[in-house]
Amino acid sequence: MTMGAEDVTTIETAVRVETKRSPLPPRERLEQVFDIRDLDAIYGSKPAVKGVTMEIYKNLVTAIIGPSGCGKSTFIRCLNRMNDLIPGFRQTGTLRYHGQDIGGSDIDPVAVRRTIGMVFQRPNPFPKSIYDNVAWGLKVLRMKDSLDERVERALTQAALWDEVKDRLKASGLSLSGGQQQRLCIARAIAVEPDVVLMDEPASALDPIATQAIEQLMHDLKDEYSFVIVTHNMQQAARVADMTAFFSISTGGEGARWGELVEYDDTTKIFTAPSDKRTEDYVTGRFG
């Protein structure tokens, strides 16, 4: 369907895309972090997502949006092999990370997760001190030189340092929800990963903590590549350079699975999407 001027106006009023963003360079000039070809993610015999083909680029924020159950969490967990922990799960297709195939059974998922970190929807600090939460990965990886500086740097990057610098020995669990989530982000970035995956990191947070997390993604994307799942379309419009819209397809006998409908510059997705399903979703007519 081609959209007339009226439709575009409707879309712009539904979600305001950050106008001060600078335009993205052409795709061929962007460095690929992930090259995903025909990825299927299957629980037992039920596919949760099918046929995902997309590239994810370095030093950008990439948002994954779509209705509940379309496989956003499943997909993002494929990227660092986190689903391997679920019995009966398998993924097929090709998942290349900086050119290396990391989808196969010969790859050590623990090694993958060292460079591709993850922050979950619910803050999950360890029942340890604030300091030890952040230092934990550094100790495991034997990155023990200048430990104090590394902990401070990670907490500063996660916009938490000022709030906790006087109580680093207090339990991570004594922090508020928003502080706990920033602690988990500090823990994830302390080990200097290459990619940070975030599955609805701000869904349980107040607007101020949400803004802090969005700001930190913006500030840190020169160093990291972020992939974020979000239900909040304003958030995707604010923070993401590229946005992927997933939707649910249905087949015979009640089969349902998620698929990638459209993937493009965030501005395009929110102001002039190519697919009617994307348009319906971003204008709030569906989902």
Ligand SMILES: Nc1ncnc2c1ncn2[C@@H]1O[C@H](COP(=O)(O)OP(=O)(O)OP(=O)(O)O)[C@@H](O)[C@H]1O
């Ligand atoms: N551990 C699991 N075992 C079996 N099926 C699962 C598991 N996790 C998810 N699924 C199924 O995979 C499909 C996609 O789920 P997923 O959690 O990836 O969706 P989502 O897009 O993240 O949804 P939401 O927006 O509600 O978080 C759903 O049908 C779900 O029931």
Ligand SMILES: [Mg+2]
């Ligand atoms: Mg989810």
